[in-house]
Amino acid sequence: MPLVTASNVTMHYGGPDLLKNVSFDIEPGHKIGLIGQNGTGKSTLLKLIIGQIEATAGEIHRQRNLNVAYQAQELVYDPGATVLDEMQKLFAVDVRRQQKLHALEERMANGEDVLAEYERLQHEHEGSGGYEVERKIEQVLTGLGLPEASWTQPIETFSGGERNIIGLARILLQEPDLMLLDEPSNHLDMDGIEWFIQFIRNTRAGVLMVSHNRHMLDATTTEIWELHGRKITRWAGNYSDFARQKAEALALQERQYKSQQRLIKRIQFQARRLMDMANAYDDPGQAKRAKAMLSRIDQMDKVDAPDRSESRFHAQLTGGKRHGHMALEIADLTIGVSSELRVPGSGSNAANSELGTQNPERKLLEAASLEITFGQRVALVGPNGSGKTTLFKAILDHADWENPDIDVIEGPFHIAGRLRTGKSAKIGDYSQIHQHALDESSS
Structure with missing residues (x-):
C-alpha cells in the first residue's frame, strides 16, 4: 500500500500554475530523487505532501498513522537547548527511565533497599532498547560531522549550516516511515556525505529527496522524478540512468x-x-x-x-585587461589556531563558523605554496573544520599585489606567509553568509 498517493494535484499562487494535474504514489522503502530547475516547485511539492500547504485542486492521501519527517529550512528548537537536548527529546521516555535508573543507583549506593525496583526498571529499559539511545545519537551526530565537544553547546551558538546538520540528525534519529529531504548534503563535508549515503541506502524508510548532488543521487536513489513544465516525469534508476534515458528520449x-x-x-x-x-x-x-x-x-x-x-545557458566569464598570467600566489602560508577557543557558531569572524572547537596548537595550514593562473578552475575540498573558509577569508582580507607578505593575529588565528594577487586581479566572493543575506522577495 502506498505511503502517499496524489491525484490530479494542481498548485498556483495567483499566477500561472506551478503544478498542473500531478499524480504519483510513494511506496514504502522507495528512494526517490526529485530534480528540476529552480522555481519549478520542488520545495512546494514537499510541503504539499507533509500537509504544510493545501493544493489548489486535486487530492493527496496519506497512509493512516503515517510518520513523516520533513527537513525544514529553519530548525525550530527550545531556547537554550543543546544538541543533546534536542536529540534526546526524540527518546523522552527512554531518557526519563535512564534518569530514574541513575537515581536508584545513587540510592543503592547510600544503602537503600531498592534493588527490586531497580531490576524491574532495568529490565523494562533494556527491553525497549533504551540502552541503544546514546549509541544511536552518538553514531548519527558523529557520522554527520558534528564534533562531540559541541554537543553540549546551546544551539543558538551554531552557524546556519551547523543548525541544518542538527536538523538532519534529528530526522535520521526519528526512524520515520517517510523522509522528505530538501538539499540534505548542502552543509556536510565529504565524510559526512559518504556516511549519509550509507544511512539512506540502509534505512527501511521511504525517501523523497531534493538534491543537486549527482554523486549522492547515483548512490542512493532507485527512481528519479523530474519536475518540468508543471508535470512530474518518472524515470527508473538513479541519476546516471535518468541522464542516459533523458538523452535518448530527447534524441x-x-x-x-x-x-x-x-x-x-x-x-x-x-x-x-x-x-x-x-x-x-x-x-x-x-x-x-x-x-x-x-x-x-x-x-x-x-x-x-x-x-x-x-x-541552453552557457556563461563565459571574461575579465578586463590582464598584466601577466598569475592570478594568485600563495607562498609559505601557515595558519595556526591560538589558545583562544571558539564556541561553535559564535563570534563575528566568518571563518569561525566552520571550525568548531580546535586544539590550540593545531596548524590548519603549514608552509603551503600554490600558484593559480588566469583561466584556471580550482576546487578546494576538505572536511568541516579543516580551514577552507579560513583560507578564503585570509585571501580576501590580505592578498595584495604591492604588500603580499603578512604576519597577523586575528582572533584565534595566526596567519603568516605570502598572499600575492596578480597586478590586475580583482577578487569576487560568494559564501554561505551571502546565501542567507539575499532578499527572497526580490527578482
Whole structure:
C-alpha cells in the first residue's frame, strides 16, 4: 500500500500554475530523487505532501498513522537547548527511565533497599532498547560531522549550516516511515556525505529527496522524478540512468519532430501547387483537394520540439585587461589556531563558523605554496573544520599585489606567509553568509 498517493494535484499562487494535474504514489522503502530547475516547485511539492500547504485542486492521501519527517529550512528548537537536548527529546521516555535508573543507583549506593525496583526498571529499559539511545545519537551526530565537544553547546551558538546538520540528525534519529529531504548534503563535508549515503541506502524508510548532488543521487536513489513544465516525469534508476534515458528520449523526440516537420512542409508545398492550379484554371476540384491535404496537418498528433532549456545557458566569464598570467600566489602560508577557543557558531569572524572547537596548537595550514593562473578552475575540498573558509577569508582580507607578505593575529588565528594577487586581479566572493543575506522577495 502506498505511503502517499496524489491525484490530479494542481498548485498556483495567483499566477500561472506551478503544478498542473500531478499524480504519483510513494511506496514504502522507495528512494526517490526529485530534480528540476529552480522555481519549478520542488520545495512546494514537499510541503504539499507533509500537509504544510493545501493544493489548489486535486487530492493527496496519506497512509493512516503515517510518520513523516520533513527537513525544514529553519530548525525550530527550545531556547537554550543543546544538541543533546534536542536529540534526546526524540527518546523522552527512554531518557526519563535512564534518569530514574541513575537515581536508584545513587540510592543503592547510600544503602537503600531498592534493588527490586531497580531490576524491574532495568529490565523494562533494556527491553525497549533504551540502552541503544546514546549509541544511536552518538553514531548519527558523529557520522554527520558534528564534533562531540559541541554537543553540549546551546544551539543558538551554531552557524546556519551547523543548525541544518542538527536538523538532519534529528530526522535520521526519528526512524520515520517517510523522509522528505530538501538539499540534505548542502552543509556536510565529504565524510559526512559518504556516511549519509550509507544511512539512506540502509534505512527501511521511504525517501523523497531534493538534491543537486549527482554523486549522492547515483548512490542512493532507485527512481528519479523530474519536475518540468508543471508535470512530474518518472524515470527508473538513479541519476546516471535518468541522464542516459533523458538523452535518448530527447534524441528520439528530435528525430520524430524533424521527420514530421519535413512531412508537413511537403504537404504544404503540394497543397500550394494545387491551389495555384485551381486559381489558374478555375478548378474547384483542385481547390477541394488542396484543402483536404491541409486538413491532414490539422488532424496530426503534433510532436513538440525537444525542450533543451536546461542546457541552453552557457556563461563565459571574461575579465578586463590582464598584466601577466598569475592570478594568485600563495607562498609559505601557515595558519595556526591560538589558545583562544571558539564556541561553535559564535563570534563575528566568518571563518569561525566552520571550525568548531580546535586544539590550540593545531596548524590548519603549514608552509603551503600554490600558484593559480588566469583561466584556471580550482576546487578546494576538505572536511568541516579543516580551514577552507579560513583560507578564503585570509585571501580576501590580505592578498595584495604591492604588500603580499603578512604576519597577523586575528582572533584565534595566526596567519603568516605570502598572499600575492596578480597586478590586475580583482577578487569576487560568494559564501554561505551571502546565501542567507539575499532578499527572497526580490527578482
